Amino acid sequence: MNINEVFNRLQGKYNVELNNEAIIVHVEELLKVLEEIKNMGFELLNNLTAVDYPPERFEVVYHLESFLNNYDIITVKTSIDRNNPRIPSAFSLWPSADWQEREVYDLMGIIFENHPNLTRVFLGEDFEGFPLRKDFKVQSNR
């Protein structure tokens, strides 16, 4: 199955669009769309990350795959408000979201609602700020 087939099945049911080989979803419908795609046979959430587009939004990116059926990789994206970065957790669908969401929370500061254990992974609990945000200044020697 490729991205067009997945998109055709979603179209009409949900408010989705196809842009640059990625399915763009609204955050309110995110979990429903992800579950629908999972039920099409995509048993893997292989990659989850986020990109910072200041000043107004974060883009959270999901790469869904199937090894069992050997489908194409499907990219699902959703944008959230940069001033109130909240998004539902995908842990209930894929346990692999557990650590990947913690990493995004730790470095980007996005809050995944209903995550079982949303704590910092790499940085200490007393660390201030989120290093992967574009406005986080690093001390650079160049």
Add this chain to the structure above:
Amino acid sequence: MLKTQEIAINVGPQHPSTHGVFRIILKLDGETIVDAEPVVGYLHRGIEKLAEDRTYTQVIPYTDRMDYLGAMSYNLGYVQTVEKLMGIEVPERAEFIRVIATELSRIASHHVFLASMSLDMGSYTGWMYPFRDRELVLELLEMLSGSRMTFSFMRIGGVADDLPEGFIEKAKEYLPKILEGADEEEGLLAGNEIFIARTKGLAPVSVEKALAWGWGGANLRASGFKFDLRKNRPYSVYDRFDFDIPTGSKGDCWDRFYLRLAEIRQSVKIIEQALEMIPEGPIMAKVPKVIKPPVGEAYHEVEAPKGILGYYIVSDGSTKPYRMHVRRPSYINIGMLRDLLIGTKLADFITIFASIDVVLGDVDC
């Protein structure tokens, strides 16, 4: 009835069995582990952030330093992602050199796995033999790239250097030795009754569970599901070679161990064929001096020694990546650790941790 009390013990972070710097807090009821909390981040260097301040070429050396035991795959994954962004065709000879280098690096990584797993379980001799053979592999890699572990050998559009003089002869001399060594290691470890008793049936993982937690690569194949990106979605020139994909059946510590031993032999087989088939020609594609991928993004996966490695790169059209994210197999593998440990015995913890094959430079990135 005696009242028992749960106690928490701390393991690491500074201990040889932690494969880097890893700490875990185990809650015990008697000998049984009832809860586990892995603590990582001691080796976190912020490579993803650093990459945003480097040009595309300057990022290559950082990719070596994630999984420093099998760094060639990390080079390959990165340059292929940038090539995908820019639409670069790589010359055939370069692809063959890449395959040779990557497979050598995979063998070296598996040698360290075999060695460290047996050392963790108390067998010092079991550590010596794989390290003896790894030395041969590292010698070849040093001939090729000038470095033993952090190669920075691949370039966007090809490789840094052609095969040096005498490389093919030396490789043909060493590869049979590596196979002989693998037989010796098999006799030493796989033929050892204590080793078998301590690994068989321990911490089995079903295919469903492995997939749910995102496991790929050798850890997934140990559960009995035959999936290898080199075969199922061939990249580079992997579709030209004839090799098998070994699988396990139960996904226990034994399967995860034995599979890697079998994979060493398959990698040798690939290198032997590549040395025979390698064509003449250029080793670099025509690439602009300044690497400036068009606006867009790419996600690309390769089969790294420890699992499936994915690079996600977003380009804003400038000379530096706007965002780079790496899906590191070790980080994904370690996610299941808590789930895997609950209900097992304290004495088995080190064996289980060794069997999932993580390296902390790769977990922390």
